[in-house]
Amino acid sequence: MSEQERSSSALREFARNLRQAPRRFLETVFRHGPPRTDRTRSTFVFGNVFLHLHAARTHRWSLRWTTTLGLGLVTAAAFVITLVTGVLLMFYYKPYPDVAYQSIKDIHFVVPTGLFMRNVHRWAANVMVVAVILHMARVFYTAAYRAPREFNWVIGMGLLVTTLGLSFTGYLLPWDQLAYWAITIGANIAQSPREITDALGITDWADIGGLQRQLLLGSDVVGEEALIRFYLLHVMLLPLLLVALLAVHFWRVRKDGGLARPADADRRLGPPPADAYPVFTEAPRKTYQLAAVVRGRTAAVGNGPEQTVPSMPHLFYAELGVFMLTTLICLALSLWIDAPLKELANPNVPENPAKAPWYFLGLQECVSFSAFMGGVGIPLIVLAGLGLIPYLDREERGTGVWCGGPGGWPLVRWATLFGLAAAIGVEAFAIRCGWLREWFPDIPQLVITFVNPGTLLAALYALFSLFVVRKQNSVRAGALALFTCFLCGFVVLTIIGTYFRGPNWEFFWSPADWPKH
Amino acid sequence: MTAEARAPRSRLDPEPVTRRDVLGLAALWSAITALGFGLIGSLRLPRAAVLSSPSKKFRVTLPDSLPAGQAFVPPGRAVALFRDAAGVYAVSLICTHLGCVVKSTPTGFECPCHGSRFTLDGTVARGPAPQPLPWHKVTGGGGEYVVDEGANVPQGTRLQA
Ligand code: HEM
Ligand code: FES
Numbered sequence: 001m002s003e004q005e006r007s008s009s010a011l012r013e014f015a016r017n018l019r020q021a022p023r024r025f026l027e028t029v030f031r032h033g034p035p036r037t038d039r040t041r042s043t044f045v046f047g048n049v050f051l052h053l054h055a056a057r058t059h060r061w062s063l064r065w066t067t068t069l070g071l072g073l074v075t076a077a078a079f080v081i082t083l084v085t086g087v088l089l090m091f092y093y094k095p096y097p098d099v100a101y102q103s104i105k106d107i108h109f110v111v112p113t114g115l116f117m118r119n120v121h122r123w124a125a126n127v128m129v130v131a132v133i134l135h136m137a138r139v140f141y142t143a144a145y146r147a148p149r150e151f152n153w154v155i156g157m158g159l160l161v162t163t164l165g166l167s168f169t170g171y172l173l174p175w176d177q178l179a180y181w182a183i184t185i186g187a188n189i190a191q192s193p194r195e196i197t198d199a200l201g202i203t204d205w206a207d208i209g210g211l212q213r214q215l216l217l218g219s220d221v222v223g224e225e226a227l228i229r230f231y232l233l234h235v236m237l238l239p240l241l242l243v244a245l246l247a248v249h250f251w252r253v254r255k256d257g258g259l260a261r262p263a264d265a266d267r268r269l270g271p272p273p274a275d276a277y278p279v280f281t282e283a284p285r286k287t288y289q290l291a292a293v294v295r296g297r298t299a300a301v302g303n304g305p306e307q308t309v310p311s312m313p314h315l316f317y318a319e320l321g322v323f324m325l326t327t328l329i330c331l332a333l334s335l336w337i338d339a340p341l342k343e344l345a346n347p348n349v350p351e352n353p354a355k356a357p358w359y360f361l362g363l364q365e366c367v368s369f370s371a372f373m374g375g376v377g378i379p380l381i382v383l384a385g386l387g388l389i390p391y392l393d394r395e396e397r398g399t400g401v402w403c404g405g406p407g408g409w410p411l412v413r414w415a416t417l418f419g420l421a422a423a424i425g426v427e428a429f430a431i432r433c434g435w436l437r438e439w440f441p442d443i444p445q446l447v448i449t450f451v452n453p454g455t456l457l458a459a460l461y462a463l464f465s466l467f468v469v470r471k472q473n474s475v476r477a478g479a480l481a482l483f484t485c486f487l488c489g490f491v492v493l494t495i496i497g498t499y500f501r502g503p504n505w506e507f508f509w510s511p512a513d514w515p516k517h
Numbered sequence: 518m519t520a521e522a523r524a525p526r527s528r529l530d531p532e533p534v535t536r537r538d539v540l541g542l543a544a545l546w547s548a549i550t551a552l553g554f555g556l557i558g559s560l561r562l563p564r565a566a567v568l569s570s571p572s573k574k575f576r577v578t579l580p581d582s583l584p585a586g587q588a589f590v591p592p593g594r595a596v597a598l599f600r601d602a603a604g605v606y607a608v609s610l611i612c613t614h615l616g617c618v619v620k621s622t623p624t625g626f627e628c629p630c631h632g633s634r635f636t637l638d639g640t641v642a643r644g645p646a647p648q649p650l651p652w653h654k655v656t657g658g659g660g661e662y663v664v665d666e667g668a669n670v671p672q673g674t675r676l677q678a
Contacts, residue, residue: 188615350617352629368631445647505632
């Protein structure tokens, strides 16, 4: 080959490589080709750092929509939406008193698409709170917290608290009247252990309440320090915490063998439909070696893969569908109802009524009887109770089935009835007749702290479920009763707080009856 | 005992503690201790040493025409001043329940947030407030007074006018 020929062949190769570069680039990104065979469908999942939080194959039980109602995914989707819109809002938002209000006003009235983004952010945040509560209820009612998923339930509680924390911290940011007074009340709830320490006379050297409030506000008023702290929590610390917890949460779902299902799931499912893509075309080679290091039963050992289908496409398309649905809901709500913005915060004149975000109005209702019990005591009891569920209920009947376990649906119906009746009854009594302070003006505060409509209701619920435990001879039955009762109590108190409380937190049948001022 | 005499170990059996582990454990625990102290140390930071709150003392002139038993609320302050035959006194308007600013009415005070009611001297008459409204220290005289929101005095303490 002459010198000239050789250089022209290198030039030809250069031209050919250049032509092929786009296709080669795509091939290096998606290394395994389109997911069309059993093997490439699997590599599609575990060859991708994000997707491999999923298993390569999914059990058909997990894909029935009645198994989860898609609620966990709705929560995650709503979180992603708040993340995107939140970052956009950060372009304009300035966390400094009064300036903050002006910047939200700019976002609301001037910034192109600002109002829309703000609406979507707020609605997605609300959807997230609703979905996270419903998701927890789903896991509870299908008894999906049982071994080996106990710890994932605890992680889930961390997610619940973090979600509420995100919402609460976000609520202050607009620095309007609504925000200012909700946070004033919230910060004073953090201080309410003083109700106990004052009554015991130990506040001077064990002022837990004061310390909590001071850590939250960085000052003894809700001012610039508080706003910057809430901002930091809202855009950095809590989102990071949430993402970390989410990673553990999803990973454990996979490691715990996919979603919980009844022992006889295969029989209930029947044979796979003809259009599914169910069978292994090649035998798995690696799974059995792993069995030596994985404790307990794994999905692949002893159970056979017959009832599983490839996650791509079956699971991923379902997930995408839920994600789009959530987006649709948030967009529709945003087009329909605008996020509120009241007047600039005024530390001298409280909003009347000053209401917390709706999901805290049930607590605010309890707080209106005793600050400590409503704001700290009862929430802690509820959280502790929820956290203990998987460690107390170690039965096996009913896993993976709605209202599974002794008692079942009839028990849940009775508990609903009892839960609603008790909540409405106690509230009606307190609203009509008042409470201890009105009858005995000199009564010590400690008595009211421990005997008030909130604690009375909790005690009624506890007694009812102890009765159920005895009657059904099952812890699960008691848990079903207690959880249902508390859910009913939450709903009743939240509705009363939202719709039936007016100025001075008095009871009104409708906002139309509120006195004009 | 020689190594061969031992029963063969399965790979699921825990390994015996070797000499090397002493160092490993020491490293682990020193890391944990350092993290612990670091955490405690950095938790001290968010607890402000100096609270950036506005001054708690303020000057106020009571109008001569103020009738006995009627509240005078200086603009921008959550304090009600009264003058009666026995002297001048100041009652805090910050609800002892959860910190809303109470409204003064002819018969006492009403809290808009959860409906606490207080009598004219700050005693709780109704609702969730656990404590009476505190009285603040008043100094000065001749129509000009200084109220210190940071200093409380027992209920009933008046400044002789
Ligand atoms: C990384 C994630 C997030 C970022 C960067 C972010 C950022 C922001 C910013 C800058 C604001 C102030 C603008 C405004 O008030 O409209 C805001 C408000 C708010 N955020 Fe977020 N956010 C995030 C996640 C969340 C989540 C997960 C929730 C609740 C579940 C949430 C709930 C709220 C609420 C209720 C407001 C008040 C909205 C309003 O009235 O304007 N945020 N957020
Ligand atoms: S803050 Fe006054 S009654 Fe709650």
